[in-house]
Amino acid sequence: MDSIRVKGGNQLNGRIPISGAKNAALPLMIASLLTDDTLTLENVPHLADVEQLIRILGNHGVDYSVNGRREKQQEGYSRTINFSARQIVDTTAPYELVSKMRASFWVIGPLLARMGEAKVSLPGGCAIGTRPVDLFLDGLQALGAELDVESGYVVAKTKNGRLVGNRYVFPKVSVGATHVLMMAAALARGETVLENAAREPEIVNLAECLNAMGARITGAGTSTITIEGVDSLSGARHRVIPDRIETGTYAMAVAMTGGDVLLEGARVDLLQRAMDILAESGAEISQEEAGIRVRRNGNGVRAVDVTTEPFPGFPTDLQAQFMGLMTMASGQSKITETIFENRFMHVQELARLGARISLAGQTAIVEGVSRLKGAPVMATDLRASVSLVIAGLAAEGETTVSRIYHLDRGFERLEDKLSNCGAVVERLSG
Numbered sequence: 001m002d003s004i005r006v007k008g009g010n011q012l013n014g015r016i017p018i019s020g021a022k023n024a025a026l027p028l029m030i031a032s033l034l035t036d037d038t039l040t041l042e043n044v045p046h047l048a049d050v051e052q053l054i055r056i057l058g059n060h061g062v063d064y065s066v067n068g069r070r071e072k073q074q075e076g077y078s079r080t081i082n083f084s085a086r087q088i089v090d091t092t093a094p095y096e097l098v099s100k101m102r103a104s105f106w107v108i109g110p111l112l113a114r115m116g117e118a119k120v121s122l123p124g125g126c127a128i129g130t131r132p133v134d135l136f137l138d139g140l141q142a143l144g145a146e147l148d149v150e151s152g153y154v155v156a157k158t159k160n161g162r163l164v165g166n167r168y169v170f171p172k173v174s175v176g177a178t179h180v181l182m183m184a185a186a187l188a189r190g191e192t193v194l195e196n197a198a199r200e201p202e203i204v205n206l207a208e209c210l211n212a213m214g215a216r217i218t219g220a221g222t223s224t225i226t227i228e229g230v231d232s233l234s235g236a237r238h239r240v241i242p243d244r245i246e247t248g249t250y251a252m253a254v255a256m257t258g259g260d261v262l263l264e265g266a267r268v269d270l271l272q273r274a275m276d277i278l279a280e281s282g283a284e285i286s287q288e289e290a291g292i293r294v295r296r297n298g299n300g301v302r303a304v305d306v307t308t309e310p311f312p313g314f315p316t317d318l319q320a321q322f323m324g325l326m327t328m329a330s331g332q333s334k335i336t337e338t339i340f341e342n343r344f345m346h347v348q349e350l351a352r353l354g355a356r357i358s359l360a361g362q363t364a365i366v367e368g369v370s371r372l373k374g375a376p377v378m379a380t381d382l383r384a385s386v387s388l389v390i391a392g393l394a395a396e397g398e399t400t401v402s403r404i405y406h407l408d409r410g411f412e413r414l415e416d417k418l419s420n421c422g423a424v425v426e427r428l429s430g
């Protein structure tokens with residue numbers, strides 16, 4: 001199994017191109033199931049999760065082709081991909097495929113809306129809490145779906161071949177369930193109103209794509225989304241937004257190591273709260289035309305308390321990275337996780353680098369230390385793994401992060417991007 005070796009102590013200086021957002025690309029790719037026309041997506045990141053979803057969609061009959069023309073980034077970076085679901089050949093998403101990536105469960109929405117039936121395995125994915133699917137099932141039932149759970153599969157059917165618009169109030173904010181109900185309602189008969197919907201930028205990105213395909217969606221980005229169902233959707237060309245989690249991760253890396261980096265293509269409005277918190281901790285953040293510039297020179301890291309929340313609050317996907325930064329702050333900070341119940345697995349690994357963190361329920365209390373020291377550590381989930389890599393960059397000596405297959409699910413060319421800015425990072429295979 002591959003690992004990453006980091007020699008800490010260097011500042012980061014230079015430019016890092018920010019890739020297309022994984023969490024936007026995945027639902028956009030799934031939206032290709034809604035039409036027999038071609039959906040062209042620009043700026044799709046080159047990631048293990050994207051490749052996995054291509055295989056899953058292929059199983060349903062989606063063909064894909066990568067555009068010959070490279071984008072201005074180097075080879076291997078984000079690409080333009082055409083997806084074409086001319087014919088759906090299978091409405092079953094099997095356990096072997098869905099268990100590898102939770103988001104592939106989301107195919108249930110478009111399959112049901114277009115084909116009137118779907119059989120989708122209950123998901124797997126990151127080991128961060130129980131992550132049920134009750135909201136998806138409640139919401140689809142509100143749109144008239146008939147559901148059964150049989151041997152680990154959700155078997156869904158529409159009553160008369162088509163979903164029917166309705167009002168649905170999410171009892172809890174869910175990004176995935178909002179994506180799925182928006183896609184399902186796009187082809188339902190009549191109007192759907194989703195209340196207490198997720199407001200994440202990835203929801204807006206998907207709504208814009210669906211509208212470009214002929215859907216009639218308003219209010220995406222607010223907590224009430226209205227969808228006027230249409231009979232069919234066409235193809236479109238649409239661009240994946242820049243990855244706000246990748247942006248925040250590298251911004252935190254610079255805040256930890258010191259230095260001056262331009263995050264090319266990044267947009268502050270996609271993660272305003274995290275950037276405000278980072279500025280409070282002592283980093284200088286500015287939006288420039290080419291991207292976000294992050295600097296920290298000389299001044300120490302101030303302790304700041306943070307609570308994760310749905311957008312526009314501080315994202316849970318940056319919690320582990322921020323904790324890494326707070327391990328070096330002067331004083332005590334409290335980090336409270338409200339989205340997932342088991343998302344502190346990085347705590348014991350950060351402790352191996354010399355961090356002082358104690359847990360009280362859903363809150364981590366971090367006592368800043370003057371320096372971290374390199375050690376062998378293990379990646380536990382996607383965001384936790386990257387927090388260990390960036391903590392290693394700021395630690396004295398050598399840190400080896402094992403089980404980094406998690407990283408390849410969500411970070412495009414991490415080692416290259418960091419090495420280009422002066423970090424000493426290498427991948428060890430075997």
Ligand code: UD1
Pocket residue numbers: 022023024026102103129130131132133134135136137172173174175176177315316317339340341
């Ligand atoms: C998405 C993101 C993930 C991010 C998360 C929260 C993608 C591919 N993944 O995940 O990176 O960490 O949003 O911002 O976009 N829940 C239920 N029942 C359900 C569905 C969810 O109780 O049916 C709970 C979850 O367990 C969790 C909370 O709702 O506690 C939020 O989860 P959700 O927003 O659905 O996360 P994902 O869409 O899976």
